[in-house]
Amino acid sequence: MAVTEEKELLRVEQLSINFKTEDGGHILAVKQLNLTIKEGETLALVGESGCGKSVTSLSLMRLIPKNAGFTEGKILFEGKDLNRVSEREMRSIRGNSMSMIFQEPMTSLNPVHKIGKQIGEVIYLHSSLSKAQIREKAIEMLKKVGIPRAEKIMDEYPHQLSGGMRQRVMIAMAMACTPKLLIADEPTTALDVTIQAQILELMNELKKDFQTAILLITHDLGVVAEMADRVMVMYYGQIVEQADVRTLLKSPKHPYTIGLLNSVPDMDDESDKPLVPIMGNVPNLGVIQAGCPFYARCPQAFQKCHLENPPLFKLGEQLVRCWLYESQEVIA
Amino acid sequence: MTDALLDVKELKVYFPVGSGIFRRHSHFVKAVDDISFRVQKGETLGIVGESGCGKSTMGRSILRLIEPTSGSVKFKGHEVTALTKSELRRLRADIQIVFQDPYASLNPQLTIESILGEALSTHQIGNNAKERKEMVAELLNNVGLSPRHAGRYPHEFSGGQRQRIGIARAIAVNPALIIADEPVSALDVSVQAQILNLFQHLKKTYELTYIFIAHDLSVVKHVSDRIGVMYLGKMVELAGKKQLFQKPLHPYTQALMSAIPSLDPDVKKERIILKGDVPSPITPPQGCHFHPRCHYRMEACEHVKPRQIEVEPGHFVSCHLYDTTDNLTEK
Amino acid sequence: MLTKTETNVQPAKWDEMESASVSFFGMAWKKLRKNKGAMIGGSILLFFILTSVFAPVLTHYPVNEMRYDETLKPPSREHWLGTDEFGRDIYTRILYGGRVSLLMGLVAVSIAGSVGVFLGVIAGYYRRLDLYIMQLMDILLAFPSLLMAIAIVAVLGVGLTNAMIAVAISVIPSFVRVVRGSVLAVREKEYIESARALGVRDWKIIVRHILPNIASPIIVLATLQFGVSILSAAALSFLGLGAQPPNPEWGALVFVGKSFLSQAWWMTLYPGLAIMLVVLGFNLLGDGLRDALDPRIK
Amino acid sequence: MPSYLLKRLLTMGITLIGVSLLVFMMLHLIPGDPVRYILGDFATPESIAELESRLGLDKPLPMQYLHYMAGVIQGDLGTSYVTGYAVMEEIANRFPITAQLAVYSILFGSIFGILIGIITAMKQNTILDQLVMVISLIGISAPSFWIALFLILLFAYHLGFFPISGYKGFYSLILPSITLGLGTAGNIARMTRSSMLEVIKQDYIRTAQAKGANLYRLIFQHSLQNAMIPVTTLIGLQFGALMAGAVVTETVFALPGMGSLIVSAIATRDIPTVQGLILFMAFLFIVVNLLVDLIYTKLDPRIRYE
Amino acid sequence: TPASQENPEQGNELSKGEIVVAVVSEPDSLDVHKTSSIGEATEHLYATLFERSENGEIVPGLVKDYQVADGGKEITFNLKENAVFHSGKPINAEAVKKSFERFLEKSPFKTNAGSISNIEVLGEYSFKVTWSEPYAPFFSNATSAYLAPLDVSTLDEQGEGFDKNASAGGQLQLTEVKRGDSVVYKPFEQADWGAKGTPGFSKVTFRFIPDDETRILEFKKGSVNVLLDVPFQYIEELEKEPGVELERVSDYVMNYLGWNNKLPIFQDVRVRQAIALAVDREPIIQTALRGAAQPVFGPLPDVVNGHNPAIEEKARKKYAQDKEKAKQLLAEAGWKETNGEGIVMKDGKPFSVEMWVQNEPVMQRVAQILQHQLREVGIDVRITVKESAAIIEQTPKGGHQMILWSYGWFDADILYFLLFGKGKSTRLHYEVDELDAMLQKGRIEMDPDARYKIYEEAQDFLVEQSPWVPLFVRESVTATRGLKNFKKHPISNRIIWDDVEVVE
């Protein structure tokens, strides 16, 4: 393993993801993104729809279709550059030491195969267990994610399960080979709050049991507050702010993060003060422009903002991409 | 109590399961099962509940977009369920609906102008095309869009903007009541706040009454005066916002509130994690629909349907815990 | 909406789109233009449409003139595609035959399309009638289509018009199915519901909201059925039930030419090729349209 | 499930009655009177009347229909006016050939179509994809009698691999089956391709990839079964097209099947034969599509017939 | 497996002594009492009562001799004494009587036996038939298989099942019927095999191949050795093929252009003559039939009893194509002006008629040429293809205008019972008392010479009145390969099996 500080699991350097568009142009969906995850840590990636969260997570698994786009930069997982390894080796990592659960539990399971077969497959692919052992292991996993009647569920089809159950199955599948890193792409967005609470609790338990690091992608700041150790805020394919969860929620620096927090109606806030939304809309990635992508929506923007895209400035442990903090140290 | 703007009594909407030439149905989805409530002029009634509990169905059946199976809906004193087709068409200027999916709720083939223009011409608002054009411009202004966009097609707008157009269409006919069916669920947080503010703003401007449906309790809390909590076709609790949040009575409401993650990482609240999932409305549990997931389950809950009880003025709950008339042992 | 625009460099504003407004079909056309297959298909069709329209300009032979000294001549400079058993110029007959074959497809598809759309919309929108209409369609579908056409021609009499009707009737069920399916899907869309919530009348909902939104599958199907119709019409002519002599309908040309296969292959090859190319053109165009009009592929 | 089957059988009955009514009406609307046709040039008013009453054609139409249907219910499709054979017997004679033809061409069409569909979907937008798709489009676009002639000339006449015409066992059905199956293959290939491409976009394929499945598994374990669902419908519907296509193919290859019989029966106004054949073909079509629906439940567990 | 049983290369090879005849269509039924058409595949199963010699005379078949009595109302027939059915049973008076009775009960063509009132068996081989009135065409009709005796004893109780157990007296004995595919025969040794006495082949298969090209290819490939009715466009090609013999005989079916004479436009004899004058048979024969036909101008072609060369010659002179004369006659009849397209008009209406044609390529070609020729004299013809069943039904009702049709019969009585008899003129609707009287007389005149005289008169009348345009008689071309002494009867067109030999 490379000599890095305190058990670093994943290090992403200068990741850029490019998509070909229909009219022959390109979309830079992710721009020079840096990221590290330590073992056992939960890193949350927040941002609005289309800002590049899913694409980032897919690129870690190297699951972005080759014909649709290409990625640049280094993805060091346990010291290996995933952009360099063979497809075969990559396959042995997927589902094994790095696994993933998706937003849509309704469509992420194959409707024509039984649950048992789908969980069994991942075990089959990454172990040399016998059929009976695989089944046993799958049942064990189902029990672990809190599914009652696990034996029976094994022989049922996805459509016979509720959304919450399916998401548990997805988690069981992802955890079956005790991965080092679990990427969870909006795992609870499609679920009801009471079910979300169940799933979040489950994830926390599993994390403790398996010492798995989690890359949690979400747009719900409540979930972030609940789960994350560290948070990265993404906007328009870039990291705009990064800090530990407490700092970020208590003293956000970037106007976008501030706006985001002001937009959420707070349950625990008893006063009836109106929300302060961010104006305008989420920008379209196709439009190339020079300045800060948040410029048009930013209440504090000034002339420099639309001329030049700011770099990340460092305020202690907190990183902010905003000209307001120009006086601080530049790190990227 | 003054006459309510809307008075819903014992509303039931059942959907037959499976269909065929025999038309003999033994199974029904009891999407809305015996719900009663009133809405006063000028107030916002929020409705929360988990997916599939019948919120949309209830909203639609008030407008008779879905025909109610039984029950009564009185709007401004008129029985809606008894209206003829043409009377119903007139009613529709008075009650409007805003939908959840901003992508599906606008006809992709029509320009914004013709979408809004249709609303106006259907109810003979505005005397001629020119007048309507001006009205469309004004509507767009009022929902925060530029009138220059009138000639564009829906796909050229973002989700938030589309939702604004949907709202403009609803207010175009000067309704008294707007049923908003999860109008912000599909939007990003930052945009969601814009739309919520727009709703508040329009309410003042047009003196509107809302039934505001959402599954997100914090959103409902933000906009509503009173809140109804639904579970599996039933209204389990109905109370003023303050009452409900300070003193949630129904175990489900309590669980719902505790399930919402707090924005403050330091607040670790006492969480009630419910077991299991919402059961299928085709085969709802006997007795109280909530009993399989309830922490306070009693013997009676498994057999006896709870009545709606007004525990304190304006605070209704359907739970055996609060039913003092039957001699059930309290926990 | 925003205030800070005092600089001389005009910044991009995210909430205001400066591009000209394009309708759904405008976008589809853009996409279609980039679809190679569709463009090739379209060009083939355009070629045949133009050649049949301008037939009199493109040839100096009359279609039906017989020249007994010129029979069964192979392709040559005078007769590009050879002559038939009466000394008629094949090239000329194919040009004129294009009018018949293309018209035949057009009429058959128009009839089937309008009836199919009507019934499909009724079945999809007024669910009460659905069962009956679909039962009727099942009956038509269970009736082998070419046999249906043969039987209809037998009832109505042999001839071009009747062949068109026969082909049309045999194509109706596929239109009804597709239209009904699309109506069912569109009907559930919230914009239909909001039109109903506004009190818009049923027929207006159908005309303004449903029909334009099911236009894509109908157009695609119509294009594909065009090809099918031309083929069925040709098969009818092949069985002697379609176009009448001396009508140069392509199927009839192939049919006649077939009897001279070993001495005058050009009599059957070229009209057969024409049929194949046109049907191919329609299929390519249809496939392209399917991609271009598919709202999911944004 | 049993009640579903019962319901299906009932609608099947309605469809068949509908078909029978339709054929019956058509046949009686067709100009050309069977009696006149049989008696030909020697018809006299007396002989016409006599034959009409012998064939029961003098009775009112509804009576004739009811009489016919009463027979059908007892398994009697009547007797040919022209040949004097029982229609059932004729069908029994001819059905095996048409059935074999249909089955072989469906097999041919499905195997080739599905293979081509998978390959082209995998190689989407490559030269190979476009080439193969254009070839299969040609298969759809070329008139079948044209293909038949070409196949006969090349493989039977010049190369002598197969008999030219007539029924002499499996061997003699190869060319006709290819003729018929070519269009089917093209249609199935296109459907398989687009269906595969559709399935590949689905979230569960991404899930499978995330599990570490390789391409082979992705195609055969995760996509194929899902992709086959619309293809199966198409195969069912193609069956109807094949029956109709058999008319031309059987004529060209001089095969004694149902298709060629029906053409001559229509020409000779042999009402019972036409009626019987069409009813039988409709019956087959419905049964095949019922089977397809049952196969669905195997392919897609979400579909349950209650 | 099928592949090993039938080596595909040899799959089409014929077995020793086998003759395979390719035929276009399958007979409805082998039972002549039931079928409405008898073709090559059926007729050889039967031995007929009378036969036709090669020059057209009626000669004894199964009937050795006969005596006419009571002015033709009674005829006593004596059968040859050693003829047997395929079942081995003798063809005696009793058997013939039974067969006749079944014919009279079942056959749609029973009128072709005349109005028989009684059949009486006089001895083992002798029987007497009584008619209610004399019927002169009987002998001629009795040369066809319709009246041939079949073995009633092999039928079941309902008198059915002939196809399954066929037994008659012909040279070919049925061995197998494959419906829709073929009929297989073997030579019947006990039949009359002429001078040689034994058949020169061991098996005859009639294969039904509807498609022309397929039929030709089968022949060219050698899996068929007799190709009947060679499509005309293939004659030249087959002539060049080594080892192929072409047998060409004149067909007896006459093709004519007819019309509904009841319609007002055809009332004027000048119009009818003009149409006849507009027609040039030469291009029709050369182009549509590739030369394989004989033009006919008179009402009866030369194979028919009653044909008269003088009449033919007269008609040929009278109706040789003359467009000018045709136009002139039309003008005289009032069709003077022409419209913009060159169509003649009368009372402001153009001369435009619809012509019904059968769904057969050759006739469609003929129709196109006729259309072309009539247009040159200013008559507009629209071609409508109709199924023959529809034509047969609708023409008696007069639903047609013009029709391209044909008839084939050996006796001049055809002029009465199909063409011009009162109430029988189903296609032409030309019913004139004068003509009818002549034709009626011809039916009952038992003396041949007197009878032909009557028909001469009638034909003369027809030539003058021109109620139709006789066109041509086709040549029936048969291609054979690997056969010796293959011949067809010059008049009846049947294959003469007597001397045919398969060359190995």
Ligand SMILES: Nc1ncnc2c1ncn2[C@@H]1O[C@H](COP(=O)(O)OP(=O)(O)OP(=O)(O)O)[C@@H](O)[C@H]1O
């Ligand atoms: N296959 C692709 N081809 C072209 N563009 C793509 C492709 N996949 C994603 N993109 C683009 O990349 C951008 C980032 O998408 P991504 O799915 O990562 O967003 P996200 O942050 O996950 O949003 P959401 O919250 O909606 O899931 C989007 O603008 C999208 O249009």
Ligand SMILES: Nc1ncnc2c1ncn2[C@@H]1O[C@H](COP(=O)(O)OP(=O)(O)OP(=O)(O)O)[C@@H](O)[C@H]1O
């Ligand atoms: N047309 C219908 N036919 C049959 N069942 C229906 C129909 N519409 C709704 N249902 C059922 O009725 C129940 C209530 O549905 P409804 O859409 O009202 O729920 P909801 O509370 O709005 O859910 P969501 O939050 O998902 O929008 C669900 O179980 C649903 O499946």
Ligand SMILES: [Mg+2]
């Ligand atoms: Mg995403």
Ligand SMILES: [Mg+2]
């Ligand atoms: Mg809803």
